[in-house]
Amino acid sequence: MSESVTRTHSWVPPTPPAEVAHLSGEEFLRAIVEGRIAPPPIAGTLGFELTDVKPGSAVFEGQTGEHLYNPLGTVHGGYLATLLDSALGCAVMSLLPAGIGYTTVQLNVNMVRAVHAGVGLLRCEAQTVHVGRTIGTAEARVVGLETGKLYAHATTTCAIFPLKSG
Template sequence: MTTTINSRTHSWLPPTPPTGELSGLEFLRALMDGEIAPPPIAGTLGFTLVHVEPGKAVFEGETGEHLYNPLGSIHGGYYATLLDSALGCAVMTRLTAGFGYTTTQLGVHMTRPAFAHTGTLRCEANTVHVGRTTATAEARLVGVNDGKLYAHGTTACAIFPIAP
């Protein structure tokens, strides 16, 4: 039996955390425009922020064997990471300069397995509530090629001032 060994390589720039000078929406738009380096996890897992507007963030991620779990399908952690990224960034679009967020709770509901041949997964997240200290959002993870729902989720986030 011949075994083929596959490999995957990627490079990244040092992360650029928000400094508090830009609003969340301005920061994310600068990231999309290439003025700010994307977070290293995006390159590691192969997903990209493709759209932002107030209260909304959209990510797209490519499936592949490198994301497989022991059962031969895309690992649920990949779903959770796409959901967490989109949900958090949806919240971030509503934050004024000088404020940041962190996920305090993530709920993920997986509805079907994805495979390497599934192709691009699109995660659209929208805020439900953004207050002074907490925020919530909801998202759906859908196959671009087949329109099927692969997962959906919710988040609760803490909002806090960014230290200078």
């Protein structure tokens, strides 16, 4: 058995929803990109970040590493699914007005090649397909920035609903 390796990270507690309820989805996400609002703790835990947001789109970038390996020595599919789910949901959120929230109700992920620690930075770009009053859909792709290769793609369906006040 090999010597153990340690990885530590820190995070800022998430912003309470009541403090940002007056912001539209795009305004909220832009504040994260600009560093005015702390990113969600999952981003630090898994090593990815929201790097760009526009109406109907969101871009995340994530660094791979051995700490993400499954028993077969490749990056666990759950990492890719979480990266995709984050970008897809934020693309939908970018079109929502203040006081409206969303949640993923369906996530379809297709992994097309193995990801290893040496792949480097991954870029996940998501675009909305449809955002209505109660349902939003989006699609996304994960590509290696250094290789240009497609590693995974996905679609989502999100439920859209008014946020509870207070």
